[in-house]
Amino acid sequence: MIFTIFLMLFTAACSKEPEALPPPSTNGDLQGEIVLWHSFTQGARNEFMKNAADAFMKEHPGVKITIETFAWSEFYTKWTTGLQSDQVPDVSTALPNHVVELLDADAIIPIDDVIDNIGRDRFYEAPLKEGSLNGKNYSIPIYSHAQVMWYRKDLLEKANLEVPKTWDELFEAAVKLNDPPNVYGLSVPLGMGDMLATRFLNFYVRSAGETLITEDGKANLTSKAAIDGINYWVNMYKSTSPNGSLNFKTLDQSTLFYQGKTAFDFNSGFHIGGVKTNSPDLIDDIEAAPMPKIHADDPEVGIETSNIPMIVWKNSKHPDIAKAFVESLYEKDNYIDFLHSVPAGMLPAMKDIAEDPAFLNEPTIQKFRSSVDIISNAVNRGTAIGMEYEPTLPSVIVTTQNVIEKMFQNIILKNESVQEAAEKAERELNGLIEISKS
Template identity: 60%
Template sequence: MGLKRILAFGAAAMMSVASLTACSGGGESESGGSGGDLAGDIVFWSSYTQGPRAEYMQEMADRFMKDHPDVNIKIELFSWSEFYTKWTTGLSTGNVPDISTALPNHVTEMIDADALVPLDDVIDVIGRDRFYETALAEGESDGAHYSVPLYSHAQLMWIRKDLLEDAGLEVPQTWDELSAAAEKLTDGSVFGLSVPMGSNDMAATRFLNFYVQSNGEALIDEEGRADLTSQAALDGIKYFTDLYKKTSPEGSVNFNILDQATLYYQGKTAFDFNSGFQIGGVESTTPDLLDAIEGVPLPRMKASDPIYGGETSNLPMVVWKNSKHPEVAKEFLKTLYRDEDYIRFLKSVPVGMMPSLKDIASNEEFLQDPYIERFRSTYDALNEVIPLGTSIGMEDGPCVQAGIIVSQGVIEKMFQDIVLYDKPIESAAKEAEDSLNNMFEAAGALN
């Protein structure tokens, strides 16, 4: 796919190392490098722009440069939206970094643009079997892996335990139970479940994806085409439009992910769907509610149905093909996975940033964290679903369509047409499906 198509159809979702042994995190030198033979200037574009995560990356760069005096690492910070614009426009001029953070859908486009170098050698040094297979698969093309997941997070249903207890309700396990509980808990001061439909975001796509996944289906079929007219998709559209009318604030028709989360942070919704980052949001907004929140598995069609993934995001690191010193970038990348440092990085947002390394998820040192101990049931729920899920649209592997379906607001507009203009569900779904497939075809993603 050419640059113009990358710019037009790229993903913008809302919203990772010197040798070391496979399990101990040890290495040949303090930085994990091969000694003092590394040299060169490298640029690291990072979207970890604030607080402890930014400080951690700078500290790791400073340590690496101290161990390798002939290396200079310059970190440049960009928000995710800025980063996407920066790298897509930079491809034509060669103004791209040596190493960077990325989003899973970015990686698909970067591979398609032949912008990255394979990282199988890095993965093998860290320990290939330490990673979740689904996380590695998101950066795979023709047998090579072009990204390394740094951390993971997955979507859960967030509940208010106090509201459920006061109403004499059990934690919902099915969609029917959720709708009944949400209706009962909507009382004028609290909304049972806000249903976000803002067209500048992917929140409605996320919600519909959960419902469709619980039916064992997907929004993109095995042939790579959008599928919004399956019975599961139509039932899901009706489910959420009904709940919008019964349990949601009217303004949620324009909510994005942050708007949606903020209502839960403020204690104004009984249920929400989000990742472990929800804990930090509640703590900073309404800390008195912290003991009343919990993340549980997503609703199922029947309580006896198995737990499913829904949506897992694996935040990757990449090394750029344009780099003059890819060997330096790779050696620095390896150091980020040394156990002691990797654990420290994850604990900068405990329960929010979950390990992409399976052995770290059960590491006793990692588990000795007050937030993990306090929210252990949520932590365990996340660990259960992380290996089961993928980014939206990547159930059958990386594809450009996955970026389009979450970035173009087509599903969100479909919901708005239904609730604001009374468009029939079937015709709105068919129109949105056709629109997405036209975009897929224009991007060269359909045969």
């Protein structure tokens, strides 16, 4: 269904490069109304966006900002249907895959002027690259986070185990700590309707120096690294994972770790808040480590980084206001307040802020400083899945069509051989990629 929607949008879209619109006004005489969409639906992040809009309107009395919030799943449906009915906002948050699709649909405009006004050199290079086309930037990252390995310190200490550095060491440790139903060594989430199986396979393939989408835009599920990775997660599922994880989605997977039911998991700094809310007595027992490698002495490689950007829509009647509002979010005090609304979960997309004492001297960040440093180190090394070479449609297809999730289900439920299932899934992905080009 998702593929059908965005394929329809792409087919109807103009193929020319989007035109730049005027830069934001700097004379303080902004006049007009804009609509802001964002997906920070609750808590301190939601309050921050309200307060930021109020402060901007107070500084610019001629401006009115209407805010509409949507969960990420609703947001996707809202903008895909909105493009057809010309009901889109002036400015919004997005996900990296959304930006790729919106670029293809000619729906957003360059914001190089905003980036340059804030200071291009202040941003990590990788997040800017994800929203670029033909040398222009169409998105600006508002925060970043990266996938790392989380583990229970208390369980490892009790079993006299070291923190795993390789995938083999992780498998051995997870098996030793597996004590169902009290604690599972590691849950392997393979549910349809989510991308976690794709994410887990990508961890292994990237650590081997390969990618799920090759440089020429093809799916890679049959290389030695990919086949090894599929076998690895099938074996881990059978050895250390609850049976129900065959249908797990993101919330199911995270909740197990929040409740102290898994010894290892993969996620970003958002795990800290999840454990603190659900099992505060375990907060001193969790810590992050770098992603495992094939061999302990392998060089560090980027795995998966998520950069959540802001974008300005082409249909905006007041791009100057939209751009000026975006720029205001990056004023130092504002930006740090925003990041602290989910401390250690949302990390700076700007290098100088990542080292600023005003950002670092927050209690949760101080408590988990070593974990935050590990995540921060991973931020500029990784990309969104499939965007290692450039942001392209295959990256959207591999993460939204559940082909890899279906592959794992066929291996486990239908006893298909790994080689056969991988070949079939690779053909299916490459077929979808070819359709997207037509």
